[in-house]
Amino acid sequence: MLWRYEVTGIDTVTLHFGDAIDIVLVERIQQAAGALADKLGQRLIEIVPSYTSLLLRYDLLSDDLASLISSVTETLSALPEVETNKRGSRVVEIPVYYDSTVGPDLASVAAGSGLSIEEVIQKHSAKVYNVFAIGFAPGFAYLGEVPSELAAPRLATPRSKVPAGTLGIADTQTALYPLESPGGWNLIGRTPLRLFDPDRDHPALLEAGQQVRFRAISRSEYLELEGQLDDLPWAPEILDESICGDRK
Amino acid sequence: MNHQPGFTFTKPGFLSLLQDGGRRGVMHMGLAIGGAMDRHAWAWANRLLGNAYGTAALEITFGGVEFISQLDTQISITGAEVECHINGEHRALWSVINLKTGDHVTLSAPKSGVRAYLAVLGGFQVKPGLGNSCSTFTREGTGGLHLDGHPLAAGDHLPCGSNAHTVPNRKVSEHWKPDYRDELELSVIPGAQIARFPAAVLETFFSQPYTLTPQTDRMGARLKGPALEVIGKTLISEGTSLGAIQVPSDGQPILLLNDRQTIGGYPKLGAVTPRSLDALAQRTPGTKLQFRPTTLHEAQQEERKFLKFFSIDV
Numbered sequence: 096m097l098w099r100y101e102v103t104g105i106d107t108v109t110l111h112f113g114d115a116i117d118i119v120l121v122e123r124i125q126q127a128a129g130a131l132a133d134k135l136g137q138r139l140i141e142i143v144p145s146y147t148s149l150l151l152r153y154d155l156l157s158d159d160l161a162s163l164i165s166s167v168t169e170t171l172s173a174l175p176e177v178e179t180n181k182r183g184s185r186v187v188e189i190p191v192y193y194d195s196t197v198g199p200d201l202a203s204v205a206a207g208s209g210l211s212i213e214e215v216i217q218k219h220s221a222k223v224y225n226v227f228a229i230g231f232a233p234g235f236a237y238l239g240e241v242p243s244e245l246a247a248p249r250l251a252t253p254r255s256k257v258p259a260g261t262l263g264i265a266d267t268q269t270a271l272y273p274l275e276s277p278g279g280w281n282l283i284g285r286t287p288l289r290l291f292d293p294d295r296d297h298p299a300l301l302e303a304g305q306q307v308r309f310r311a312i313s314r315s316e317y318l319e320l321e322g323q324l325d326d327l328p329w330a331p332e333i334l335d336e337s338i339c340g341d342r343k
Numbered sequence: 344m345n346h347q348p349g350f351t352f353t354k355p356g357f358l359s360l361l362q363d364g365g366r367r368g369v370m371h372m373g374l375a376i377g378g379a380m381d382r383h384a385w386a387w388a389n390r391l392l393g394n395a396y397g398t399a400a401l402e403i404t405f406g407g408v409e410f411i412s413q414l415d416t417q418i419s420i421t422g423a424e425v426e427c428h429i430n431g432e433h434r435a436l437w438s439v440i441n442l443k444t445g446d447h448v449t450l451s452a453p454k455s456g457v458r459a460y461l462a463v464l465g466g467f468q469v470k471p472g473l474g475n476s477c478s479t480f481t482r483e484g485t486g487g488l489h490l491d492g493h494p495l496a497a498g499d500h501l502p503c504g505s506n507a508h509t510v511p512n513r514k515v516s517e518h519w520k521p522d523y524r525d526e527l528e529l530s531v532i533p534g535a536q537i538a539r540f541p542a543a544v545l546e547t548f549f550s551q552p553y554t555l556t557p558q559t560d561r562m563g564a565r566l567k568g569p570a571l572e573v574i575g576k577t578l579i580s581e582g583t584s585l586g587a588i589q590v591p592s593d594g595q596p597i598l599l600l601n602d603r604q605t606i607g608g609y610p611k612l613g614a615v616t617p618r619s620l621d622a623l624a625q626r627t628p629g630t631k632l633q634f635r636p637t638t639l640h641e642a643q644q645e646e647r648k649f650l651k652f653f654s655i656d657v
Contacts, residue, residue, distance in 0.1 A: 101535035104584030104614040105642050116579060128371075143370040143582030145606050150370075150582025155643060156650050228580060229373045230606030233483055274484065291372075293473055293485055299372040 096123060096171050100164060110149045118225050124149050125304030127171055134170045144303040145228040186223055186306045189286050191262055192317035197285035199329045204264060204281050208244040218242045220309045224269065226301050234273035234291035234299035238307055241269050253279030256328040260286045287322030347468055347502035348414035352495055356408040359495035361467060361487050364397035366474025370582065370605045377478035378601050380561060380624035381458055384422030386653040388462035391419040391439050393510045396653045399469060399477040400462040406452040412442045416503055417464040417510060423456030423625060438514035456523035456625040465504020480602060523625040530637040534613040539574045549634050557628040561602040564623060570594030573610045580608040586615035616642045618649060
């Protein structure tokens with residue numbers, strides 16, 4: 096496994112595994128993160144995977160950079176090459192109600208792609224996505240990559256409030272907002288699942304390296320799964336059934 | 344409702360947050376680290392009372408706090424130069440203060456500094472949240488007294504430890520008390536991305552003053568000064584380090600602080616040392632800052648000395 100490290104702070108080093116975003120790297124980094132957690136567990140305060148790198152934070156009172164790097168080298172050299180056929184066993188299925196009531200940019204994404212709304216939903220939910228990184232907010236998973244027709248630039252003016260569970264597209268990435276927050280992604284639907292729950296053993300539903308598939312659900316299934324429709328911050332008239340009824 | 348005796352706040356202040364040493368093992372979930380912004384004042388507040396390093400204290404930004412004690416205990420107040428009165432009587436900061444049940448404590452707005460720390464004998468008895476920390480995260484809506492990220496509010500009741508042994512009425516010697524009005528030199532550990540900054544740009548950065556702007560909070564400190572030119576603007580997002588000096592396209596540096604996002608893609612010149620950030624946490628907008636390069640070795644020596652000093656029980 097090829098890697099290099101950079102000192103990034105008083106008690107952090109960043110391991111770099113490549114210079115371009117590539118799903119093979121995400122798996123390699125996941126494998127490295129797992130091995131380092133196993134072998135160096137207590138010595139590492141944080142192990143933070145991202146697209147091409149892994150940030151490690153160590154304990155200054157019990158460790159030093161030279162011995163840490165030596166242990167990291169030992170651990171990573173002992174790793175076998177990634178078995179690419181091991182994937183697929185960890186696909187997390189996320190139900191999504193794709194609709195303009197909960198995804199106010201669905202129509203503009205369709206218009207930009209030259210596809211119908213139904214085709215956008217079909218294409219977006221047909222693909223298995225990879226979690227490239229977690230960041231921005233608790234449990235916020237950057238998923239890639241969307242079919243090229245669906246790529247859409249971020250909104251010029253971000254919305255001040257996007258409800259938890261909302262699904263968006265920005266450029267070739269797609270992501271769900273785990274908590275209500277401001278956001279500039281193109282919103283196309285919403286899941287009834289709780290993506291982040293501090294009271295769970297694993298508060299974040301998704302983590303880097305996982306695979307995700309979206310399953311389009313109807314309005315009635317969304318409501319059955321306790322999906323919410325009463326906290327939508329955008330134009331209230333859009334909630335009117337006569338304007339935007341159940342498409343499914 | 345918690346009926347353990349404690350402090351009932353009649354005035355919560357502008358921004359008062361429970362803070363400890365911060366979270367551990369959470370960044371991979373996108374959770375911020377948090378923790379006291381000025382660890383020097385925070386650690387002294389605890390040390391005076393014999394509390395272990397890492398004990399939660401109240402970080403009081405811009406003062407303006409009033410509370411009533413429901414128990415006999417001891418407190419200490421360090422950091423920003425607020426006026427402390429108990430039942431109208433003036434008390435010194437950076438010292439152990441005895442409190443009786445019913446005592447009315449007021450803390451004014453600071454004359455210098457930004458953040459005062461209020462610690463109590465035995466620590467505040469608050470259930471830790473994610474990452475085994477009591478720190479409060481307003482942006483995330485996590486942690487703190489009610490685990491919902493809310494700052495202290497009027498009417499809040501902070502339960503206090505009751506079985507700790509009282510400590511002698513000691514105080515911190517003048518030698519250890521910083522003057523927060525001083526101009527500030529920040530030590531920088533150069534990072535590998537420093538190669539993206541032309542030599543002339545680095546000379547400017549390390550010789551010209553930068554000003555702390557009001558766009559500064561627990562996430563980051565925005566500075567204003569000569570614009571820094573970066574070669575190749577965007578990077579692939581990677582995990583962020585405390586104190587990282589990130590340079591967005593406008594060339595005005597932003598220092599990443601305790602509540603920073605966990606990953607980011609701006610080029611980073613290096614990282615300001617935690618000891619420098621402690622001092623920065625007490626500076627008001629408009630303060631002139633000077634950067635000085637240091638080595639990882641020197642910075643780690645200084646940090647280890649700090650941690651060792653405060654890790655020893657007294």
